[in-house]
Amino acid sequence: MIQSKPIFYLLVNIYDEVNALVAIVDTSKCTGCETCVNECPASAIVIENEKAKVDKDMCVDCQTCVDVCPSEAILVE
């Protein structure tokens, strides 16, 4: 039983990793206005070629960018 607790947390971490959500940018809608870049609390968004790009390893799935984007160009899935 002593060994089962770390295994449980390992499985939870694997589950979280597999089910992790991440912000996705629809580049056809993105105007490169930088609103999401300025509002992302994790500094996970940069502008590349005038379009927002999310670093999925930094995104914490807070959905702030979804709420602030004036072009409805971001969704989290």
Ligand code: SF4
């Ligand atoms: S807020 Fe929306 S339109 Fe502006 S850069 Fe971000 S994704 Fe593009």
Ligand code: SF4
């Ligand atoms: S969901 Fe949150 S952390 Fe991820 S890119 Fe959008 S604002 Fe940043």
